[in-house]
Amino acid sequence: MLSNIRIVLVEPSHPGNIGAAARAMKNMGLQQLCLVSPGKYPDPQATARAAGADDVLDSASVVGSLGEAVSDCTLVFGASARLRSLSWPQMDPGQAASKIISTSQSSQVAMVFGRERTGLSNDELQLCHYLVHIPANEAFSSLNLAAAVQVISYELFLSEKVDGQRGQQEENDQPALHDELERYYRHLEAVLIGIDFLDPEHPRKLMRRLRRLYNRAQPDQQEINILRGILTAVEKNRSG
Numbered sequence: 606m607l608s609n610i611r612i613v614l615v616e617p618s619h620p621g622n623i624g625a626a627a628r629a630m631k632n633m634g635l636q637q638l639c640l641v642s643p644g645k646y647p648d649p650q651a652t653a654r655a656a657g658a659d660d661v662l663d664s665a666s667v668v669g670s671l672g673e674a675v676s677d678c679t680l681v682f683g684a685s686a687r688l689r690s691l692s693w694p695q696m697d698p699g700q701a702a703s704k705i706i707s708t709s710q711s712s713q714v715a716m717v718f719g720r721e722r723t724g725l726s727n728d729e730l731q732l733c734h735y736l737v738h739i740p741a742n743e744a745f746s747s748l749n750l751a752a753a754v755q756v757i758s759y760e761l762f763l764s765e766k767v768d769g770q771r772g773q774q775e776e777n778d779q780p781a782l783h784d785e786l787e788r789y790y791r792h793l794e795a796v797l798i799g800i801d802f803l804d805p806e807h808p809r810k811l812m813r814r815l816r817r818l819y820n821r822a823q824p825d826q827q828e829i830n831i832l833r834g835i836l837t838a839v840e841k842n843r844s845g
């Protein structure tokens with residue numbers, strides 16, 4: 606998924622920032638770097654700051670305009686240091702990351718960063734579907750370019766992990782079905798009566814309260830099997 610995500614730097618002037626951005630990307634599992642008319646690239650300062658992310662740095666593509674950088678993308682996000690008053694759709698970094706991760710499963714997505722001094726031009730912003738602003742001190746909200754790349758890359762990393770875990774969980778722990786739960790509640794009630802914890806003449810709200818507890822936990826099938834195993838052991842122990 607992360608392989609379909611392209612980090613685009615528009616006219617970065619300091620080669621150190623290009624290297625630091627490559628490093629930030631590699632730390633978070635991103636590979637695709639695209640440079641729009643970089644001031645100096647390649648450059649020893651970029652290599653020094655990449656500090657081992659030379660592969661990301663060396664395989665960066667260089668193009669002449671933002672349009673070219675995003676021509677094959679279905680979704681383009683632009684990072685903006687300012688909250689723009691113009692009514693352009695905005696997302697916070699977490700929302701943006703989750704949208705980027707889900708879209709990147711099937712198509713190419715771009716995350717665009719602006720120039721160190723002037724950010725992105727209005728024409729460039731028009732090419733973005735959404736703007737992303739990293740919340741920061743209102744009186745000093747402009748992060749260093751590579752630091753902004755780091756924050757967004759970290760959000761992408763987290764979001765991808767959550768997405769992956771969700772998939773795995775779906776495979777491993779199927780939530781228990783309604784029928785299984787009902788069977789468990791009947792079994793539980795019988796055992797609670799059997800051990801004189803629940804008086805069937807005065808049940809109060811015990812079973813309802815217990816249901817609420819189990820509903821909150823949303824047990825999966827394996828967990829329900831364990832719970833039923835415990836009840837069976839209690840029954841055996843009492844009769845034996």
Ligand code: SAH
Pocket residue numbers: 683684685686687717718719720721722723724725737738739740741746747748749750753
């Ligand atoms: N003076 C410029 C700031 C440029 S900082 C301006 O006011 O626009 C270089 C780039 O880093 C920005 O174009 C943006 O892509 C990114 N960036 C810096 N701070 C950011 C923030 N708080 N939220 C989102 N992106 C940010």
